[in-house]
Amino acid sequence: MTDPVTHGLVILLHGVAAFGYDLDPLAGVLRRSLPHTAVIAPDAPFAYERGPGRQWYSLEGVTPENRLARIAAARPAFDALIRSLVDAHGLADRLDRVALVGFSQGATLAFDAVARGPWPVGALVLLSGRFVAPEPFTPALATPVLLVHGSADEAVPSEETRRARAMLQEAAMTVESHIVRGVGHTISPTGMKLTRRFLRERL
Numbered sequence: 001m002t003d004p005v006t007h008g009l010v011i012l013l014h015g016v017a018a019f020g021y022d023l024d025p026l027a028g029v030l031r032r033s034l035p036h037t038a039v040i041a042p043d044a045p046f047a048y049e050r051g052p053g054r055q056w057y058s059l060e061g062v063t064p065e066n067r068l069a070r071i072a073a074a075r076p077a078f079d080a081l082i083r084s085l086v087d088a089h090g091l092a093d094r095l096d097r098v099a100l101v102g103f104s105q106g107a108t109l110a111f112d113a114v115a116r117g118p119w120p121v122g123a124l125v126l127l128s129g130r131f132v133a134p135e136p137f138t139p140a141l142a143t144p145v146l147l148v149h150g151s152a153d154e155a156v157p158s159e160e161t162r163r164a165r166a167m168l169q170e171a172a173m174t175v176e177s178h179i180v181r182g183v184g185h186t187i188s189p190t191g192m193k194l195t196r197r198f199l200r201e202r203l
Contacts, residue, residue: 008037008097008122008203009089011082013106015128017053019043023103026192033196037203038089044106045077056109068132071112078109082119099123099199103187104156108132111164115139123202125195127187130156131164137171144174146198148191150183 010030012023020041030039044054057074082100083092091097098121102110107129113119115133120140126147145168149161158179165177176198180190 008034008099009086009091010034010037010039010099010101010199010203011085012039012041013056013100013102013110014041014044014054015104015106016055016059017048017051019054023187026101026187026195029192029196030199033200034203037199040085042081042085045081046074056105067130068134071108071132072134074109075112075116078113079118082113095120096122097203099125099203101125101127101195101199102129103127104129104185114143114145119143123199125198126161126164127191127195128153128156128161128185129164130160131167133167137167139168139171139173141171141173144198144202145176146194147175147177148194149179150185150188150191151179151181152183153185155185 012027014020014023020043023041027039027041044056046055048055049060057070062070086092086098100110100121107126111126111131114124117138117140121143124143124145128149147161147165149158151158165175168175178194180188
């Protein structure tokens with residue numbers, strides 16, 4: 001008999017200068033809503049250079065021109081981490097039961113993982129992310145996407161989410177997008193509710 005917690009897996013990906021436990025409020029909401037799904041928030045592979053916390057790639061000297069190369073260089077460590085979690089839950093052949101939920105820099109990496117096509121997961125949630133379309137842009141077309149961004153985000157402007165929605169829709173992906181009025185660079189209660197509902201419908 002299959003262990004109930006392996007019916008699905010949600011992987012939460014934190015922002016820069018943070019740890020996995022910083023996403024505990026969202027993790028708690030999802031665990032209560034998805035009792036037969038494992039919810040995990042790992043730490044990013046790399047230490048943050050300017051203080052405590054972890055990061056998916058370095059922001060030192062990052063520019064719009066070199067950001068994509070930084071993301072590409074970070075992907076081997078990212079992929080290895082995701083693969084280890086998926087394998088540990090026996091879902092390597094059931095990626096449709098896996099969801100990636102990224103905040104800020106974590107959303108950037110999650111977007112890239114699906115935009116390049118190697119992670120055709122069952123759901124992708126991108127919260128307050130900055131998005132760069134790789135070339136070639138060959139996304140996992142069957143993966144439904146939820147985009148949520150605060151209108152008052154001063155760290156990553158909400159225009160990033162509008163651009164991502166246009167890119168994904170042009171690629172014929174299923175996209176739901178919300179700009180939450182008055183919210184800054186954070187995961188708001190509204191963002192948590194939208195994420196919970198989106199994942200309940202797909203996992």
